[in-house]
Amino acid sequence: MEHSIALVTGATSGLGHAAARLLAGEGWHEIIVTGRSLARAREAAAQLAAETKKRIFTPLALELDTPTSVQSALAELVKQGRPIDFLLLNAGMVPFKKRVITAAGVEASQAPLIGHHQLTVGLLKANLLSPNARIVIAGAEPARGGVPFFKYTDVPAFADKYHQGDQTAAVEAIIRNGPNVRYVPNNAYADAKLIIAWWTAALARRLPSGMAVYAVSPGAATDTKVVRSAGPLLKYLFIPIANLIPGMNQTPETAARRYLQAAEFGTDVSGQFFASAQGKFSGPIEAQLHPHFHDGANQESAWQAVVNVSGVDFPMQHPLARRPEGQPDRG
Ligand SMILES: NC(=O)c1ccc[n+]([C@@H]2O[C@H](COP(=O)([O-])OP(=O)(O)OC[C@H]3O[C@@H](n4cnc5c(N)ncnc54)[C@H](OP(=O)(O)O)[C@@H]3O)[C@@H](O)[C@H]2O)c1
Numbered sequence: 001m002e003h004s005i006a007l008v009t010g011a012t013s014g015l016g017h018a019a020a021r022l023l024a025g026e027g028w029h030e031i032i033v034t035g036r037s038l039a040r041a042r043e044a045a046a047q048l049a050a051e052t053k054k055r056i057f058t059p060l061a062l063e064l065d066t067p068t069s070v071q072s073a074l075a076e077l078v079k080q081g082r083p084i085d086f087l088l089l090n091a092g093m094v095p096f097k098k099r100v101i102t103a104a105g106v107e108a109s110q111a112p113l114i115g116h117h118q119l120t121v122g123l124l125k126a127n128l129l130s131p132n133a134r135i136v137i138a139g140a141e142p143a144r145g146g147v148p149f150f151k152y153t154d155v156p157a158f159a160d161k162y163h164q165g166d167q168t169a170a171v172e173a174i175i176r177n178g179p180n181v182r183y184v185p186n187n188a189y190a191d192a193k194l195i196i197a198w199w200t201a202a203l204a205r206r207l208p209s210g211m212a213v214y215a216v217s218p219g220a221a222t223d224t225k226v227v228r229s230a231g232p233l234l235k236y237l238f239i240p241i242a243n244l245i246p247g248m249n250q251t252p253e254t255a256a257r258r259y260l261q262a263a264e265f266g267t268d269v270s271g272q273f274f275a276s277a278q279g280k281f282s283g284p285i286e287a288q289l290h291p292h293f294h295d296g297a298n299q300e301s302a303w304q305a306v307v308n309v310s311g312v313d314f315p316m317q318h319p320l321a322r323r324p325e326g327q328p329d330r331g
Pocket residue numbers: 009010011012013014015016035036062063064065090091092093094111112138139140141217218219220221222224225226227
């Protein structure tokens with residue numbers, strides 16, 4: 001992969017900010033940093049320039065909850081016309097105690113994936129990802145289960161109970177926090193990160209052959225603003241207790257370094273979810289082998305649900321997409 005142009009979403013604080021700083025240290029030529037408004041992105045770019053003494057940060061407004069903002073960001077990138085080598089889809093949040101649904105009808109912690117999907121597909125269609133581009137999207141350990149206070153939905157069981165076995169409809173209901181979905185903020189977060197892992201696997205099947213995508217959990221780094229909207233139980237009980245346990249917390253830099261590490265992985269592991277070892281929230285990352293991540297039906301249902309909600313598709317037969325094994329190049 002060329003170390004030329006990177007784009008980091010959610011660079012106004014925490015891990016996105018730390019990742020942008022690390023990329024500068026690794027000699028990237030230009031780092032596009034996004035914030036919900038141009039003013040916030042400019043502020044982040046100026047702060048990063050001051051911290052690194054490098055004038056390589058380009059601010060970009062990107063509010064992932066709002067499709068028109070994603071469209072404007074894409075239009076700006078098309079205008080700049082420079083292909084991106086590393087697309088770091090970092091923005092995300094542990095949702096509010098009280099349920100928040102965006103104007104586009106999406107539960108707040110699911111909204112970043114919808115915006116990231118619109119952005120990624122828009123860049124692919126505009127030929128604005130370089131041939132060997134790497135895409136990394138932020139995942140989290142709760143997607144695999146076994147994290148106290150966080151429980152993901154058993155999608156096949158939920159689909160059977162309320163959607164006549166239609167898993168796409170079930171995932172869409174979860175994304176919208178629609179009928180029959182009980183809102184529990186931490187569980188919504190676990191679901192959001194699980195759907196991200198499935199979406200990643202489905203996107204990998206659609207990417208041109210030189211490109212790769214990975215979901216990567218940065219691991220626990222509580223010195224960011226990630227739980228600012230969360231309820232008191234998580235903020236004032238779970239996190240302070242977790243911080244007392246050795247290995248339960250890392251600096252934002254250590255966590256963000258995982259994204260950069262994954263960006264160097266090969267196409268052979270494209271589509272996989274990398275996170276801490278089982279039972280851990282820090283240390284080395286490894287591919288997650290839990291069967292629910294590798295269920296092709298779940299992955300494709302999640303993709304289709306994201307397509308339905310976002311209104312944007314990148315089909316497998318798209319001229320840019322990787323050809324299925326053994327099929328001739330249509331030129
Ligand atoms: N920190 C951890 O322990 C941890 C663990 C596992 C995974 N993660 C994941 O790592 C990523 C970064 O988290 P962090 O810890 O750095 O949190 P953070 O300090 O809150 O930073 C999150 C960034 O994402 C932006 N953002 C969130 N929702 C957005 C939206 N809808 N549209 C545009 N921007 C949005 C935020 O902008 P605003 O400030 O304007 O909201 C902020 O710039 C998240 O995806 C999180 O789920 C974090």
